[in-house]
Amino acid sequence: NTLSVSVLGLGAMGSALASALLKAGHETTVWNRSAGKADDLVAQGARAAATAGDAVRAGELVVACLLDHASVHEVLDPVAGDLAGRTLINVTTTTPEQSREIAAWASDAGIAYLDGGIMAVPHMIGQPGSSILYSGTEDVFQQYKPVLDLWGDSTYFGEDAGLASLYDLALLAGMYVMFAGFLHGAAMVASAGVTAREFAAMAAPWLTAMTGEFEGYAAVIDGGDYTVPGQQSLEFSDLGDILTASAEQGISTEAVAMVQGLIRRQIDAGHGAEGFARIIESIKQPG
Numbered sequence: 001n002t003l004s005v006s007v008l009g010l011g012a013m014g015s016a017l018a019s020a021l022l023k024a025g026h027e028t029t030v031w032n033r034s035a036g037k038a039d040d041l042v043a044q045g046a047r048a049a050a051t052a053g054d055a056v057r058a059g060e061l062v063v064a065c066l067l068d069h070a071s072v073h074e075v076l077d078p079v080a081g082d083l084a085g086r087t088l089i090n091v092t093t094t095t096p097e098q099s100r101e102i103a104a105w106a107s108d109a110g111i112a113y114l115d116g117g118i119m120a121v122p123h124m125i126g127q128p129g130s131s132i133l134y135s136g137t138e139d140v141f142q143q144y145k146p147v148l149d150l151w152g153d154s155t156y157f158g159e160d161a162g163l164a165s166l167y168d169l170a171l172l173a174g175m176y177v178m179f180a181g182f183l184h185g186a187a188m189v190a191s192a193g194v195t196a197r198e199f200a201a202m203a204a205p206w207l208t209a210m211t212g213e214f215e216g217y218a219a220v221i222d223g224g225d226y227t228v229p230g231q232q233s234l235e236f237s238d239l240g241d242i243l244t245a246s247a248e249q250g251i252s253t254e255a256v257a258m259v260q261g262l263i264r265r266q267i268d269a270g271h272g273a274e275g276f277a278r279i280i281e282s283i284k285q286p287g
């Protein structure tokens with residue numbers, strides 16, 4: 001089925017999304033605030049709209065891929081009347097509260113709304129490994145799933161429009177803290193003349209293997225009992241040696257000290273013999 005789809009925002013990501021729609025043969029209209037960004041897509045068969053309103057009126061489905069929450073309102077507020085009765089899928093990165101706010105705005109304006117969080121970089125769109133998280137109106141997700149699947153694996157989390165964003169940011173939190181850990185290790189061995197590339201060759205399989213621990217931690221956390229036997233205890237997980245070694249290399253101890261702080265708070269509260277997963281309690285209840 002050929003659809004008329006309009007894409008608002010032709011940055012690196014919006015352009016990749018529009019390009020995938022064109023490759024699948026959808027009638028695609030594109031709009032960007034500043035000129036010139038539509039040229040490549042027009043060469044691929046897109047129609048360039050002169051204004052955001054023209055773009056909205058050309059599509060039964062409107063995709064917004066702008067910079068942030070403020071730019072979404074800046075572009076969409078003036079064309080709310082044109083969007084009424086149409087479907088809006090907003091894949092702009094926002095916080096959960098911002099996603100909920102846009103969903104409420106859309107509902108008031110009579111716009112069917114789905115919020116998306118993109119877990120991919122532009123060149124991955126339409127390729128294996130690309131994953132996009134959605135929440136909001138389930139009917140929209142079901143109806144347009146074949147289109148969404150052109151961009152990557154599509155996962156729906158529920159009617160609460162903030163959920164996709166919450167998952168998106170939670171996954172990014174895990175990624176950034178892991179990256180910081182990898183880079184901390186690279187800085188430690190750099191003091192001995194080891195290149196980052198050499199360290200990466202050791203760290204990638206190690207950290208990949210360690211993700212096998214997630215399931216066990218999750219079972220303990222969901223079970224609500226940190227004393228179940230067979231776990232690495234918090235006392236055993238003391239990071240003192242890593243902190244000392246880092247200081248001896250003359251590098252920052254911040255990244256490791258952050259984790260040590262979470263561990264210490266549980267030990268100080270008398271839970272030293274319990275499992276490592278218990279540091280989630282330090283995170284849930286800020287000290």
Ligand code: NDP
Pocket residue numbers: 009010011012013014015032033034037065066067068070071074075091092093094118119120121122
């Ligand atoms: P770019 O910086 O490449 O593009 C930003 C786009 O937003 C441009 O089209 C820009 O228009 C437009 N824009 C910014 N402010 C306004 C405004 N006030 N009014 C109208 N248009 C505006 O970003 P990306 O394409 O990479 O990212 C777009 C969204 O996708 C972001 O929310 C980003 O977080 C998300 N995303 C991006 C990923 C990536 O790897 N790139 C990964 C996952 C999510 P103009 O050309 O006129 O400046």
